[in-house]
Each structure stands twice: as structure tokens, then as C-alpha cells.
Amino acid sequence: SRPDDARPGAEARPPEPEVPALPLPDPRDPVARRERLALAAVLQYPQHVPPMFDDLGEDAFAVPAWRAVHAAIRAAGGVREGRSLGAGHWVEAVVEQAAEPVRGLVTELAVAPLPEDRENVVGGYVAGVVRGLVDLGLTRRVADAKSRLQRLDPSVDLAAYQEAFAALLAVEAERRTLREGEIA
Template structure:
């Protein structure tokens, strides 16, 4: 929120479903309705623009807080901190998707539905790989 240019399109590509806490999901909706982070100008203008589009006082308070609250240590760069935070958000979403895929696989008999089982298993492997990459990025090793 304070430095929208740091993430820009990378934030906009994160699906809305990645934000499961209702206040955060509402802020994500406001950002999307405002044209996304890629359309943001400077920090103060961006926060003011978002505040014009908030649906209620709860979301207004969170946008205001995110617009002024210090959110990182002085030792980390803004770019790295933002990228790691975004990777953690995406990783959590992938973790939920993996749990869902595993649940579906457990309910599916591979002998009765081999094509569907193989497709789901392939999807699961791909999701696990994506999560591994995001976990590494979220831990700052990339």
C-alpha cells in the first residue's frame, strides 16, 4: 500500500481467493476495483484514491492503517520484503489447493476412474512444485 510500484502487476496477478481474511479480501477488492496496483501513482495519492472507493468504515480503517503503518524492519529492502510477503500469501493459497486436491484423490478410486485420477495426481504434483518455489522465495532464498 505504501509503495505500490514495488509489486505492481505481481500483486494484481494474485487471485482474490488468496486473501481469506474478510478485511484483507475487502481491501483486495478495493484495489482491483481501483484498477489494480499497476495503475497506482505515488503512495499518498494511491491511498487517497483507494479511500474514495472503500465500501465501509472497517475497510477504510484498514486501508488507512496499511497506508501509514511501518510494516518491515529497517534491515530489509522494500522490494525483498514485499516479494517475500507476496510469496507467502501465494504459498498459503497453494497449500489450500493442495489439501483440496489430496482430498479429491483420496475419494477417487484409481481403478474406476484412471484418467481423472492421473489428471488430479498430475495437478497435485504441479501444485507441490509451485509451492516449493514460492516457499523458497518466501524464505528469501531466491
């Protein structure tokens, strides 16, 4: 006779490491609010989220708590997976991938009221919120690229300066394309 947890095919999960509680975001911080709104929209309406959301990197979220939720979304397969699962199963999949202190945040975001929930306009609203988040990230990258460029001296290292300038132009072009509505 086998113990219940030794059934054939059962995967033994190692115990989760102790994870300290995440600091709660400041609700007055406009970046934290924008990131929260985008995550709530992604969890509640994955079918309306533009594919660009799945291309966001680990650094797309400035707030550590929202970065952790984003990591759980990515671990659950991203919005591509969310579209195939449907909203209820999608949230369950994200919760399953989240570390213990993040699970409550995922659940909270999944039921958080959104400023727009009318079926005939929610798709455009969700797409706009996600585009705003992507734009915020691109703006951050432009600032970082400009800062890097200012620290370089072309008379000392022309190749590094040209590389940094090309990177700045590429990010600015990506942001311009997003703002002109050409990125889906």
C-alpha cells in the first residue's frame, strides 16, 4: 500500500521557500495606479489584451508587487494562454503560478472594479490601458537611453556613443509607432 501522495504520476512539489511580504504600492502613485489598472484589465479581459503585452520584459513594471503579478502572468503562459482558457480558468492558472504573497494580489486584481465594463466598449478600453502601460515603459527606456548617451563622450569612445545613439533612435521610433497606433 502506498501513501496518498505517492500515487503514480503525482508530482512531488518541493515546499515553497519563505517569501517576505511585498510592500504594498502607494495608491496615490500614478505609475502604480496605471500598472494596477493594466493588470486588472489583463486578468479580467485577456481576450481584449493586445498581443504586445506578452512581449513586455521583466522590467516593464516599476512597482515590485505588480512586477511579481506580471511574472505570474508570464509563468501562466501570458495572455495568449489566457485567451484560450477563458477568464475564470485564466485567473486560476495565474494564481497557481504566483508565489504565496502574490496570490492575494492576483485575486484582488481579478475582481477589482474597472472604470469601464460595458461589453461594447471594454475591448477598446482594455487595449488602451495596455497601450498606455507599454508607452510608459517606452518613455522610461527613452529616458534611460538619453541618460546613457549624455554620460558618453564621443571623442573618447565613438563606437559606444554611436551604439547608444542608435539604441535611443530605435526606442523613440518604437514609441512613435505605438502612439500612431501601428503596434498591435
